[in-house]
Amino acid sequence: MSGTITALTVTTGDQPCACLQGSWILAQYAQLVRTVAPPAVPVVCLDASGLTELDTAGAALLVKLLGADALCRMLPDATGLSAERRALLLAVASAMAGQEALPPTVSRWSDGLARLGERMLSGWQQLIMLLGFMGLTLSTLVVTIARPRRWRLTALVAQMHQCGLNAVPIVALLTFLVGAVVAFLGATVLANFGATIYTVDLVAYSFLREFGVLLTAILLAGRTASAFTAQLGSMKVNEELDALRTQGLDPIELLVLPRLLALVLTLPLLTFIAMLSGMVGGAMVSLLSLDISLAQYLAIVQQVPVRHFLVGMGKAPLFALLIALIGCLEGFKVGGSAQSVGEHTTSSVVQSIFVVILLDAIAALFLMEMDW
Numbered sequence: 339m340s341g342t343i344t345a346l347t348v349t350t351g352d353q354p355c356a357c358l359q360g361s362w363i364l365a366q367y368a369q370l371v372r373t374v375a376p377p378a379v380p381v382v383c384l385d386a387s388g389l390t391e392l393d394t395a396g397a398a399l400l401v402k403l404l405g406a407d408a409l410c411r412m413l414p415d416a417t418g419l420s421a422e423r424r425a426l427l428l429a430v431a432s433a434m435a436g437q438e439a440l441p442p443t444v445s446r447w448s449d450g451l452a453r454l455g456e457r458m459l460s461g462w463q464q465l466i467m468l469l470g471f472m473g474l475t476l477s478t479l480v481v482t483i484a485r486p487r488r489w490r491l492t493a494l495v496a497q498m499h500q501c502g503l504n505a506v507p508i509v510a511l512l513t514f515l516v517g518a519v520v521a522f523l524g525a526t527v528l529a530n531f532g533a534t535i536y537t538v539d540l541v542a543y544s545f546l547r548e549f550g551v552l553l554t555a556i557l558l559a560g561r562t563a564s565a566f567t568a569q570l571g572s573m574k575v576n577e578e579l580d581a582l583r584t585q586g587l588d589p590i591e592l593l594v595l596p597r598l599l600a601l602v603l604t605l606p607l608l609t610f611i612a613m614l615s616g617m618v619g620g621a622m623v624s625l626l627s628l629d630i631s632l633a634q635y636l637a638i639v640q641q642v643p644v645r646h647f648l649v650g651m652g653k654a655p656l657f658a659l660l661i662a663l664i665g666c667l668e669g670f671k672v673g674g675s676a677q678s679v680g681e682h683t684t685s686s687v688v689q690s691i692f693v694v695i696l697l698d699a700i701a702a703l704f705l706m707e708m709d710w
Contacts, residue, residue, distance in 0.1 A: 357387075428584060470662065479598075497601075501597075513553055518620065522627070548650070555657040559694055575674055594662075602662070665686045
């Protein structure tokens with residue numbers, strides 16, 4: 339047999355010893371796997387006097403048979419091993435030390451509580467980081483406003499074009515379709531009560547207060563926040579941010595402020611477009627399916643109080659501020675790999691949408707209690 343390992347008792351020390359014989363190389367690996375079995379009892383010493391050949395494959399098989407920790411303990415006193423083979427076995431055993439199969443763990447309710455606590459702590463740390471980044475950005479904005487020569491008007495206009503003008507088609511189309519769907523659903527329910535005419539109020543109120551700003555913010559959270567994170571993350575991976583700091587330039591002033599101001603200026607405009615598009619969708623359904631004329635539709639819309647429009651528009655700058663800050667913050671947190679860019683881009687989208695919906699729900703409850 340080309341390679342064997344046996345457990346036997348050495349007469350000199352009366353200790354179980356593993357004796358190696360033959361060739362322990364890749365060419366004999368299949369035969370070794372079939373014929374060699376682990377020792378029946380734990381061994382405490384190693385005798386390699388009969389070993390003729392050894393390579394990494396044989397060393398890895400030996401580690402699996404004896405165990406990495408046990409082999410590391412036996413190597414210093416092993417007999418018949420050259421310095422090269424001893425170093426090879428030690429290197430392979432050290433590399434495989436953490437690969438032993440772990441006993442299956444029993445999932446307990448305490449483990450679930452521990453994971454929940456870790457996630458809550460992570461969320462709290464993320465909130466503190468976001469508030470700190472918001473303070474740093476706003477303080478930089480205050481300093482920059484007082485110095486007109488440091489304004490980045492070209493970058494601001496370019497970001498407004500990218501964040502605002504390029505987003506008009508998708509915002510208008512989506513809100514138009516949602517407006518039509520809301521009108522269909524409202525008419526289906528209200529027809530049972532003979533109140534189909536109130537479908538106009540349903541569409542107007544929902545888009546002026548909630549749907550217009552909420553759908554626009556969610557779209558920009560997925561479209562713009564991800565773009566901010568990817569742009570700043572790629573710059574960090576390419577060490578462009580370090581180059582800016584080396585030249586004495588502030589990345590917050592140069593990169594964050596134009597994006598922040600562009601989103602704060604364009605999101606209210608997109609929200610207004612979304613409100614109009616949603617009500618146009620509702621008007622189309624009312625005209626074609628509900629026998630409500632366009633003049634009648636407009637007359638009902640004109641009776642809606644202006645405060646509902648102001649409530650919806652008032653949320654837009656706050657949502658824009660948070661979306662821009664989260665997108666830029668995640669971009670600055672990117673590590674040195676493309677995988678990190680993807681992970682933080684996904685994180686920025688998820689966080690932005692979550693924060694937008696959470697704040698919208700809180701604002702809706704507050705305004706309802708205040709009877710606004």
